[in-house]
Every structure is written in C-alpha cells, then in structure tokens.
C-alpha cells in the first residue's frame with residue numbers, strides 16, 4: 313500500500329522533474345529528480361544493478377522532512393530515475409526518514425535500514441527502521457522500529473542515534489550506527505542481526521572523545537587492503553593543521569580488528585576540497601570498494617544556482633585502495649568508457665602562463681604532469697572554468713608541499729568558504745593531477761589519488777578555458793579527454 317504522503321511525493325516528482333532540462337544538470341553526476349538532495353543512502357547492488365537512494369525533499373530546494381529519492385545505474389556513470397521510495401508517513405518517522413543503507417536478502421527482497429525521526433516535546437527521538445521491497449516499491453516493516461533508545465549502551469543519546477550502515481557478515485548482518493556519547497561527542501556503535509530484522513548492540517567500535525568533531529554522522533566500516541577502515545562524518549570539528557578543516561568533514565580511521573575491537577592506527581581526511589560529506593561505500597561483484605559522497609558541505613549549502621529547480625549532487629563514484637598505508641581514490645574505471653578523442657601534449661616547456669590548443673571544456677577527464685626543467689620549479693598553477701572574469705585555481709607550492717583549491721572566482725557571490733589548502737608532496741620534484749569536470753563541479757585527484765579534493769562550481773558554462781602557469785621552469789604533459797554521452801560532447805551541450 314502506498315501512503316498518501318508517498319503518493320503525493322511521487323505525483324509531485326513525476327509532474328515537475330520532467331520540466332528540468334538536461335542542460336541545467338551535470339551530465340554524469342547524480343542529482344535529485346526535483347528539489348533538494350543530501351546524503352547518499354542505500355548504495356547497494358540489487359539483482360545485478362547498483363541502486364542509490366538519497367536524502368530528498370522534493371518540494372523545494374531547501375532541506376525539509378526527509379524522503380528517500382531513488383536512482384539506479386549499470387555503470388556508476390549513467391543514472392536512471394526511479395520513483396521516490398520512502399516518505400515520512402509513520403509516527404516513528406513522522407519528522408523524517410533519515411540516512412541508512414541497503415542489502416539484498418537471500419529471499420530476493422531488498423532490505424533498507426534507515427533512521428526514523430520523531431519529534432517528542434522539545435527533542436527528536438531517532439530510532440532504526442526497516443523497509444523491504446523489490447527495487448521499486450518498499451514497505452515499512454510492521455514491527456518498526458527495530459532499534460530504539462533501550463538498545464543503546466549506557467549514556468548513549470536517543471536524540472542523536474542515526475545513519476545505520478549494514479553489511480552481510482558470516483552469521484547474518486552487522487551494522488555501524490552513529491551515536492552521541494555522554495561527553496557530547498560521537499561514537500560509532502556496532503550492532504548485529506541474524507536476519508536483518510532483529511538487531512542487538514554488539515560493542516562500541518570507536519569514539520571521538522571530542523578530538524575528531526562531536527556527533528559522528530554517517531559511519532561506514534569495511535575491510536580494505538588487509539586493514540579495517542572506519543569512515544565517520546563529524547559535526548563541529550576543530551581544525552587540525554592542513555589535515556582537517558573546521559566544521560563538517562569526513563574522517564578516515566585506518567586500523568585493525570583486535571581481540572576487543574577496532575584498533576586505530578592512522579587517521580586522515582577523505583576529501584580535502586570544499587564540498588564532500590557523508591560518503592557511503594559498497595563492494596562491487598568484481599571486488600572493488602566504491603565510495604560515493606554528497607558533493608556539498610552543510611556550511612556552504614546556502615548557495616543556489618539562480619532559478620535552479622534542483623539542489624545537491626553526488627561525487628563521481630570512486631574506487632578506494634590502500635597504498636603505503638594511505639587511503640587512495642580514483643574515479644570508477646567505467647568513466648573511461650565515456651572518453652572521446654584524446655588531446656595529448658608531452659614535454660611542453662612551461663615558464664609563465666600557457667594555454668594549449670584543444671585543451672578547454674567543462675565536461676572532461678584530464679591528467680596533467682609537471683616536472684622541473686633544470687631550474688627549480690617554484691610554483692605551479694592550473695586555472696579551469698576560466699573566461700568572462702571567472703576562474704577556479706589550483707595552486708601548488710612544491711617546496712611547502714601544499715596545494716590550494718580556490719573557487720572564489722567560480723560564480724558563488726556569497727561570503728562562504730572558497731579556498732582550501734592541503735598537503736600534496738612533490739614526487740621527483742613534480743606533480744601529477746587528474747581533474748574531472750562536469751559542468752557544475754571539479755574533482756581533483758593528486759599524486760595518484762593520495763589526495764582528493766571536490767568543489768561545486770556555479771561558473772557559466774561558456775567559461776571553459778584552461779590555463780597553466782609556472783614560476784621557474786617546468787615541463788608539462790597533458791592528456792585531456794572530453795567526456796561524450798549519447799554521441800554528444802559534454803562541452804557542446
């Protein structure tokens with residue numbers, strides 16, 4: 313049975329989504345059907361296809377009572393729209409169906425585990441709830457909620473208990489869930505279920521202890537390269553050097569499963585740019601760990617493209633690996649299938665500014681390498697989305713080992729964060745950068761993906777220039793591909 317609230321949302325999106333022209337959207341980054349999108353939810357394989365749900369408020373470009381929007385894909389690049397699946401239509405989720413995850417059950421059904429939020433007096437009560445479906449329609453479990461405040465360890469907050477991420481384990485399912493501890497900061501709690509419906513608390517995996525932010529949102533826990541990785545998205549982080557900036561961020565805790573739980577060994581940022589939050593991962597049938605994140609930031613979400621009827625987009629799905637103990641990322645290899653003709657330059661002398669014939673565009677996949685030419689290379693700068701007074705800059709100081717992503721000239725005329733500096737060490741005195749552009753965003757993968765940085769752009773599409781610049785002397789290699797969809801080149805749309 314479809315509730316009135318869900319039917320209303322379905323009617324609304326089928327009426328208004330078709331009015332948004334493709335030219336107003338990115339070409340291969342997931343966006344909402346209409347209205348507002350935040351976190352990725354339920355990123356999972358089901359009957360051989362990858363499903364992606366998302367935090368969704370169809371009725372405006374503002375956050376509001378959360379629904380779950382729905383997309384699916386065969387290759388992580390082209391997304392098919394499906395009708396909204398969850399609306400806040402039960403008492404236990406009347407204030408919103410918050411973030412959660414999904415798994416295919418042995419009986420062929422698709423299980424969603426999400427946070428139901430209910431207002432009780434002055435506070436929210438957050439519980440975990442289940443819905444099952446067939447990839448299009450989902451029904452909420454009659455015995456919801458499946459976890460509530462009585463399942464929390466002592467002192468755990470019932471107002472901040474959310475974002476379950478589940479996976480299949482040897483004896484059923486495990487899930488990691490964010491919670492606020494009595495010291496006011498965050499924890500990642502582990503729960504177990506034999507069947508996906510009955511859940512019990514197992515243990516606390518790790519806690520912030522007020523060091524890595526306060527409430528830990530959207531945890532994820534998975535093996536990678538022989539280690540265990542715990543992702544958390546903390547609120548209210550204090551900055552730590554160039555590794556973590558103030559506010560919301562994403563922290564990667566690298567460790568091992570010891571006898572009594574997760575033993576933390578190293579900590580790093582997941583994305584050093586401006587817009588990245590609340591990522592979720594899945595394991596592909598061919599064994600890749602793929603992550604997708606919300607390409608936005610709660611502190612700068614105030615900005616909208618003028619007249620736009622959608623807000624929020626996901627990052628390109630990224631393959632994760634662990635190299636020399638560091639989390640490393642690359643856009644999913646499927647992106648390469650959409651590469652059009654290559655424009656290649658090798659060993660071009662770079663002293664001062666340079667533009668190269670054929671190297672421009674706003675929908676592309678480009679790899680740039682610079683190396684010092686005799687003299688020391690003192691600085692390298694790459695400008696993208698340039699023209700008509702706009703530009704977005706990547707400035708690299710090899711000596712300091714610091715890169716700056718600066719989008720102050722990207723059309724966002726609000727006093728919000730526009731620049732971030734992050735560590736990028738020279739390799740043999742040089743640098744390799746992969747840059748992925750898709751109309752309204754830039755994603756940068758430096759040094760073979762050891763540092764990723766994402767930012768949304770609002771620059772007019774005609775500003776499609778690319779310029780290179782060096783202080784000192786360098787040699788430059790460029791390999792640039794336009795990304796082509798349905799025989800049409802990205803930049804000509």
Ligand code: FRU
Nearest residue numbers: 351367410411474529530590
């Ligand atoms: C993270 C978050 C989650 C919550 C959802 C609500 O961005 O705050 O903790 O489930 O968004 O939309």
